[in-house]
Amino acid sequence: MTYGMDVREPMRVPQSAEIIDYVVRNGARLDDAHRFLIDRTRELFGDRAGMQIAPEQGALISLLTRLIGARKAVEVGTFTGYSALCIATGLPADGELLCCDISEEWTGLAREGWRRAGVDDRIRLRIGPALDTLRGLPDVADIDLSFIDADKPGYRAYYEELLRRTRPGGLILLDNVLFGGRVLDPAADGPAAALRELNPALAADDRVDLVVLPLADGLTLARKR
Numbered sequence: 478m479t480y481g482m483d484v485r486e487p488m489r490v491p492q493s494a495e496i497i498d499y500v501v502r503n504g505a506r507l508d509d510a511h512r513f514l515i516d517r518t519r520e521l522f523g524d525r526a527g528m529q530i531a532p533e534q535g536a537l538i539s540l541l542t543r544l545i546g547a548r549k550a551v552e553v554g555t556f557t558g559y560s561a562l563c564i565a566t567g568l569p570a571d572g573e574l575l576c577c578d579i580s581e582e583w584t585g586l587a588r589e590g591w592r593r594a595g596v597d598d599r600i601r602l603r604i605g606p607a608l609d610t611l612r613g614l615p616d617v618a619d620i621d622l623s624f625i626d627a628d629k630p631g632y633r634a635y636y637e638e639l640l641r642r643t644r645p646g647g648l649i650l651l652d653n654v655l656f657g658g659r660v661l662d663p664a665a666d667g668p669a670a671a672l673r674e675l676n677p678a679l680a681a682d683d684r685v686d687l688v689v690l691p692l693a694d695g696l697t698l699a700r701k702r
C-alpha cells in the first residue's frame with residue numbers, strides 16, 4: 478500500500494478474533510451493567526445484537542467523553558442502550574445525555590441497563606424520528622459530544638443538525654463508516670452507498686478536524702473547529 482506516496486508500510490496488527498478478544502479483555506473495563514446489556518440483548522433480540530457497538534469502541538467513547546469534559550451529549554440511535562451507557566458513565570453526575578430512537582421495545586431494555594448502572598437520571602430518551610428531535614433542539618452551539626449510529630442514509634442530515642449545535646472543540650462520532658468494507662464497492666447501494674458518499678465529504682469538510690479509525694466497523698471522530 479503506498480497511499481499514492483513513497484512511504485514505508487507501518488506495522489499493523491491483523492484483526493483476528495484472538496487479537497480483538499485480547500483488546501477487549503485488556504482495554505475495555507466491562508462492569509455488571511455493560512455485561513448485562515451485552516448478554517440480555519443477545520438473549521432477547523438474537524442476531525440484532527450485532528447492532529450494538531463493540532466493547533472496545535464503548536471504552537473509547539467513554540474515555541473521549543471524559544477527556545473533553547463533556548457535560549451535554551446527544552446520541553442518535555440507541556437500540557438497547559450500550560453506547561449510551563458508555564457516554565453516560567463518562568459524564569459528570571449533573572451531565573445530560575439526550576438519546577434518540579424510534580423503538581420503545583429496544584430502548585425498554587436500555588432503560589433497565591441505565592438504572593442498574595445508576596446513570597438513568599442523566600439520560601433523556603426521546604422516541605420518534607431523530608431528525609425531528611434534533612431539529613426541535615434550540616439553535617445554540619452547546620453540545621459537547623454526539624454519537625451518530627442510526628439509519629445510514631440519515632447520517633448527513635444528523636451531522637449537519639448536530640454540527641451547528643456543537644460547541645467549538647466538541648466532538649461528533651459516527652459509527653459503521655466502513656460498513657463491513659462495503660464502502661469500497663462502487664456498485665454498492667443502500668446504506669453502504671450513503672456512507673461511501675459521506676466519508677469523502679466529511680474528509681473535505683474544513684469545519685472539522687477529523688480521523689477515521691478502523692475500529693470495529695469504522696468510527697469517525699470529527700472535532701468542530
Ligand SMILES: C[S@@+](CC[C@H](N)C(=O)[O-])C[C@H]1O[C@@H](n2cnc3c(N)ncnc32)[C@H](O)[C@@H]1O
Nearest residue numbers: 528529530554555556560578579606607627628
Ligand atoms: C445500530 S442501532 C444503535 C446501536 C446502539 N448505538 C448501541 O450501541 O447499542 C441503530 C438504532 O437506530 C434506530 N433508528 C433507526 N432509524 C431511526 C430514526 N430515523 N430515528 C431514530 N432512531 C432510528 C433503530 O431503532 C436502532 O435502535
